[in-house]
Amino acid sequence: MAGDELDVAERHERCTGPRGRLIQVGAHDIQSLLAIVAAEQERTTRQIAALEAVVAAIVEGSELVSTDDEHDPEGATIAYERAQASALLRQARADLDALAVTRRQLELGRQVACKDCGRDIDLERVAALPTTSRCVGCAA
Numbered sequence: 001m002a003g004d005e006l007d008v009a010e011r012h013e014r015c016t017g018p019r020g021r022l023i024q025v026g027a028h029d030i031q032s033l034l035a036i037v038a039a040e041q042e043r044t045t046r047q048i049a050a051l052e053a054v055v056a057a058i059v060e061g062s063e064l065v066s067t068d069d070e071h072d073p074e075g076a077t078i079a080y081e082r083a084q085a086s087a088l089l090r091q092a093r094a095d096l097d098a099l100a101v102t103r104r105q106l107e108l109g110r111q112v113a114c115k116d117c118g119r120d121i122d123l124e125r126v127a128a129l130p131t132t133s134r135c136v137g138c139a140a
């Protein structure tokens, strides 16, 4: 399809134009970063499913526990476990959102922009910490 080819060429030109923020290291590195991000998305999705099961099990378990005695130490432990699992779940969902944003930028052939200052995040940092959405300076 000649039309499609023209489109790709045009997009490419826009991406590599002087105003575009280009990844300096070449397509292979974008591909390997994308692979890292995709693997992390998969891992985080599994983690969310597991945490949801944990939270559901804790909720279910706490319903079985008698609430007659409010000073039951087991009740406190369950509340703590539930809060902890919920916090992990929230974090995992935030990670998944951040990964989706990172992936979109990489797929457009761009550097990953810092959520706070808008500057490019080092690719080494993205590779090591794919869920990050802030540059080293802003994360500190």
Ligand SMILES: [Zn+2]
Pocket (backbone or CB within 6 Å): 114, 115, 116, 117, 118, 119, 134, 135, 136, 137, 138, 139
């Ligand atoms: Zn920043």
